[in-house]
């Protein structure tokens with residue numbers, strides 16, 4: 001057994017200092033039952049905890065660390081910026097540089113505003129959409145997470161769902177009365193609501209590839225209809241690519257599926273590990289943001305030089321090395337390997353994977369009486385493993401077994417917890433919830449992927 005003594009002592013102290021001992025619930029290991037390991041440092045593909053244990057990291061700070069930990073170019077950029085001063089609350093050239101890099105990469109973004117987190121980005125995007133359209137209603141999809149914005153913290157996937165808190169106390173009815181919840185990937189529900197109240201809808205916000213109920217890919221038909229209907233009814237389409245940006249591919253899910261939103265929200269990768277978010281889109285919409293326009297949004301530390309420098313170094317390295325095909329290939333290699341060893345062990349799983357995002361969903365046991373198991377309309381005849389990979393770069397018709405929150409929520413979270421702890425014990429750090437996404441980084445090599453599959457082979461036999 002790995003020794004977790006120092007982690008334990010630090011966590012016990014933390015519990016007296018911070019609610020639940022953490023500053024964000026996803027990291028508390030609550031969904032798998034137990035105490036988190038406390039991290040000392042990261043290097044490349046690995047995390048090192050305070051007891052000196054080493055883990056191959058598939059969490060990557062929940063997405064940002066696409067180049068791995070403590071990447072030399074990112075460290076150098078942060079150091080250079082830090083020497084010049086941490087914050088000025090005044091314009092810097094770094095902001096232009098990162099803005100240009102993003103505008104050059106994401107086809108739907110003409111103008112951008114930097115904020116400090118993904119939550120701030122979605123909150124601001126919604127205010128902008130409402131101000132721009134002079135309408136109130138927003139559509140949000142069940143199982144999608146857009147940060148802890150009051151109006152969006154309904155049926156919000158992993159963090160909320162695994163803790164059994166779909167709606168947080170403290171969010172008033174008034175705040176959510178204009179939020180319309182719809183099932184993900186359901187075109188009929190979408191058509192119906194636009195038919196009934198299209199003219200009242202300010203915006204629809206969606207994760208085009210969802211990562212917060214596990215990785216669930218938006219079908220191109222669904223995204224296409226969403227674009228079509230919002231356009232037809234004068235509503236704003238917001239793609240929340242805080243997670244999928246640079247993960248689903250260099251230009252994000254919008255470009256991959258050839259569906260361009262009016263506003264895109266970003267975060268995670270664009271900050272290279274520092275706290276950054278952004279929202280950007282059509283210039284005629286963005287020019288309504290103060291001081292160009294009247295819609296208020298501000299931030300003392302927004303466009304912070306250290307954060308901009310880390311983001312620039314990350315995107316520059318990604319531009320120079322173009323690792324996206326390799327990331328996708330490595331993620332597929334892991335998915336296929338896990339699928340094989342699960343099949344051998346007769347553990348029913350579905351693996352969803354696109355770009356450098358993937359989730360291993362443990363299906364509920366096959367019902368012995370009928371020997372059938374249904375997930376979202378598909379019957380498994382004792383079939384053990386199904387996998388779907390979105391390989392078409394233009395987003396051809398995507399078919400999948402886990403398509404929405406209902407099908408994800410049926411998964412065997414106990415078995416996932418068991419998998420999680422057994423892999424952790426072997427030095428592999430996976431997300432501490434069934435409803436989160438694993439990430440591939442450029443620092444993880446094929447050798448390490450093979451080690452992961454070998455460890456999983458052992459673990460599946462114990463499940």
Ligand SMILES: *Cc1c(COP(=O)(O)O)cnc(C)c1O
Pocket residue numbers: 116117118119120122145146147148207211212240241242243244267268277
């Ligand atoms: C992580 C995430 C957010 C919230 O970003 P924070 O920086 O944690 O506030 C919003 N939307 C999506 C899709 C995310 O994955």
